[in-house]
Amino acid sequence: xxxxxxxxxxxxxxxxxxxxxxxxxxxxxxxxxxxxxxxxxxxxxxxxxxxxxxxxxxxxxxxxxxxxxxxxxxxxxxxxxxxxxxxxxxxxxxxxxxxxxxxxxxxxxxxxxxxxxxxxxxxxxxxxxxxxxxxxxxxxxxxxxxxxxxxxxxxxxxxxxxxxxxxxxxxxxxxxxxxxxxxxxxxxxxxxxxxxxxxxxxxxxxxxxxxxxxxxxxxxxxxxxxxxxxxxxxxxxxxxxxxxxxxxxxxxxxxxxxxxxxxxxxxxxxxxxxxxxxxxxxxxxxxxxxxxxxxxxxxxxxxxxxxxxxxxxxxxxxxxxxxxxxxxxx
Amino acid sequence: xxxxxxxxxxxxxxxxxxxxxxxxxxxxxxxxxxxxxxxxxxxxxxxxxxxxxxxxxxxxxxxxxxxxxxxxxxxxxxxxxxxxxxxxxxxxxxxxxxxxxxxxxxxxxxxxxxxxxxxxxxxxxxxxxxxxxxxxxxxxxxxxxxxxxxxxxxxxxxxxxxxxxxxxxxxxxxxxxxxxxxxxxxxxxxxxxxxxxxxxxxxxxxxxxxxxxxxxxxxxxxxxxxxxxxxxxxxxxxxxxxxx
Numbered sequence: 001x002x003x004x005x006x007x008x009x010x011x012x013x014x015x016x017x018x019x020x021x022x023x024x025x026x027x028x029x030x031x032x033x034x035x036x037x038x039x040x041x042x043x044x045x046x047x048x049x050x051x052x053x054x055x056x057x058x059x060x061x062x063x064x065x066x067x068x069x070x071x072x073x074x075x076x077x078x079x080x081x082x083x084x085x086x087x088x089x090x091x092x093x094x095x096x097x098x099x100x101x102x103x104x105x106x107x108x109x110x111x112x113x114x115x116x117x118x119x120x121x122x123x124x125x126x127x128x129x130x131x132x133x134x135x136x137x138x139x140x141x142x143x144x145x146x147x148x149x150x151x152x153x154x155x156x157x158x159x160x161x162x163x164x165x166x167x168x169x170x171x172x173x174x175x176x177x178x179x180x181x182x183x184x185x186x187x188x189x190x191x192x193x194x195x196x197x198x199x200x201x202x203x204x205x206x207x208x209x210x211x212x213x214x215x216x217x218x219x220x221x222x223x224x225x226x227x228x229x230x231x232x233x234x235x236x237x238x239x240x241x242x243x244x245x246x247x248x249x250x251x252x253x254x255x256x257x258x259x260x261x262x263x264x265x266x267x268x269x270x271x272x273x274x275x276x277x278x279x280x281x282x283x284x285x286x287x288x289x290x291x292x293x294x295x296x297x298x299x300x301x302x303x304x305x306x307x308x309x310x311x312x313x314x315x316x317x318x319x320x321x322x323x324x325x326x327x328x329x330x
Numbered sequence: 331x332x333x334x335x336x337x338x339x340x341x342x343x344x345x346x347x348x349x350x351x352x353x354x355x356x357x358x359x360x361x362x363x364x365x366x367x368x369x370x371x372x373x374x375x376x377x378x379x380x381x382x383x384x385x386x387x388x389x390x391x392x393x394x395x396x397x398x399x400x401x402x403x404x405x406x407x408x409x410x411x412x413x414x415x416x417x418x419x420x421x422x423x424x425x426x427x428x429x430x431x432x433x434x435x436x437x438x439x440x441x442x443x444x445x446x447x448x449x450x451x452x453x454x455x456x457x458x459x460x461x462x463x464x465x466x467x468x469x470x471x472x473x474x475x476x477x478x479x480x481x482x483x484x485x486x487x488x489x490x491x492x493x494x495x496x497x498x499x500x501x502x503x504x505x506x507x508x509x510x511x512x513x514x515x516x517x518x519x520x521x522x523x524x525x526x527x528x529x530x531x532x533x534x535x536x537x538x539x540x541x542x543x544x545x546x547x548x549x550x551x552x553x554x555x556x557x558x559x560x561x562x563x564x565x566x567x568x569x570x571x572x573x574x
Contacts, residue, residue: 069417072572105409121334
């Protein structure tokens, strides 16, 4: 056997034609009849990043992901993967894997047969320059590998109709991984999963990204992906709301500090003299913005005002997310 | 393309749909054969046209073959498997072509089996009742090859129909209403138009003795044209429509 050099080639550094941008939406727009589902959306994701694609239900996330995969045709603009249109890639499934719905299976087909049919369609597999048997053998190998990867080997021969939601989710992932892709696109993968399933998924995405591969994962709940992603693309009503590193999003968190003090009014004056914004909430309560609790405490001490409470307001990423995606009154 | 074809063949083998259709086809052909063969009078059985009618029961397989084609594409839309299918093969034309070819192969198989049943049981009935076979070689040849061709072509037509209609229930209803109601009424009421229908074209191809029909060649070409039009229309629509 002299055909074992493939693995070596794959681990070699990437050269020509491998630009760092893996996913690019360029003024992407999709109109369904009267509904503008995606509106002039642009962003670019680099190799090796894990991106949360966030927005409320109906924001246009699913449509965007489907445009990236040539399932939905853009009205205007471009959806590109690896610098080209998905349908122009050679062996696209060996570069991009996708899980779009939780239940894209025929209930009467076994998990293994579902994967087998997909693996056979993955063009380019030739074992021993093979005809039918060579192709079947190559497909069987791929299927066994991904079944093992998602820990579904034991149930593989059962009909999918009898699978739990978590098992279906893993079967979907197995299908996406058949071609050993460099980019994984997951549409609301955590929907309906139990906490254990969510944890499993999170670990899976982390280990996938740890190999320098790229993940684009959509969700309408920030908390689901918060611990996994490096950056977020947030959209609402088809338009880009935010595209920044997770750390940047956290910076929006200056949610203020709530202070309760008997001399609240006096403290307010003291703070404002220092140029610090403070709003009187109630008789003895203040909301102080843009300042740390420590400095507020020091100023209060210097002015001789006793504090009864000094609490950073419980603002979370989720609040920022809601703030960004909630419609401003017009 | 070979990859897509192998994939489609694997899909066809891995659910019970086609097994059910096979069972239905066998049951229907056997029941029809026995009914026609055993209820006819002795003089019926000696008649050329009656003998043709017995053997051409095998063309019932065409309806089941059409359902194979319809199911091959509509079940993907129904269960959402069309999404992974098109993600793996974004060239949708290749997927449709592979479905047409795999359905044609299944259609050939169904047709051959139905012909085998028809001639096996038909001959046995004639022998048991002492009837002499009056069909000539041409009749038999067209019955055998024509039935197999008809069955295969209907399976291709089914893929096209399924691709156009997309919704599984509607596609099946459309097929049943056409073959069970509209087409027979057209045939009976307006033979001048009726002879250009898919069912009449199929009958021509099997040398059906009815006088209003086209020639076997004409019928065969017309049926090929029907299948081609449906496949082309279905392929074009599937390539253009968004998969949501």
